[in-house]
Amino acid sequence: MRRRTQAGNIESLGDILGKVLKKRKISLNLSLNREDKRLTAAWNKAVGNRIAVHTRPDKLQRDTLFVKVSDSVWMQQLHFLKQDILGKINQLLEGKTVTNIHFSLGKTSPLPAAEDKLPGAARHSLKARDKRMIEENTASIADPELKDILKKVMTREISRRRLREEKKTSER
Secondary structure, three states: OOOOOOOOOOOOHHHHHHHHHHHOOOOOOOOOOHHHHHHHHHHHHHHOHHHHOOEEEEEEEOOEEEEEEOOHHHHHHHHHHHHHHHHHHHHHOOOOOOOEEEEEEOOOOOOHHHHHOOOHHHHOOOOHHHHHHHHHHHOOOOOHHHHHHHHHHHHHHHHHHHHHHHHHHHHO
16 A cells, blocks of 8 residues: 555545535534624624525624625625624624624525424433433543534434434324
8 A cells, every 4th residue: 555645635524524414414503602602693683584594604803703605696795785784783792893894705504593493303302222322422532522513413313313203103
């Protein structure tokens, strides 16, 4: 076997996990801290659900809000609405003043509020054996953030499968 001398096609774990979750149609907003959640909530309220679905506030840096937009058409439209959005966001973000909004194309995700609303049986708690299985499978992971992410993904997947099984049995 030949040894590689260049880094080549190395992908970050976050990118790989994102692709797997996207393929499974699982969306989780895992990396938000308190300030990010406040910013996201203010943004979603300022622009409304229709625009929020196509955008995601990325960061607030030196009075400039950086926002990821799903496509160029929405980005163009948002440039026309920028002054109105600035006024609304400044009312909602008490204690901080945003003087500019910078839009760029990027990945956007569904509204966090919609994420938390799992359909039907998926909201129910897991069975004891499921919890035990998740704990056993994540016990050897040293990184607490990665461990938490995997626990959430596994919980979501088990809930999704249970819901699908219940639908199949109710259709019979």
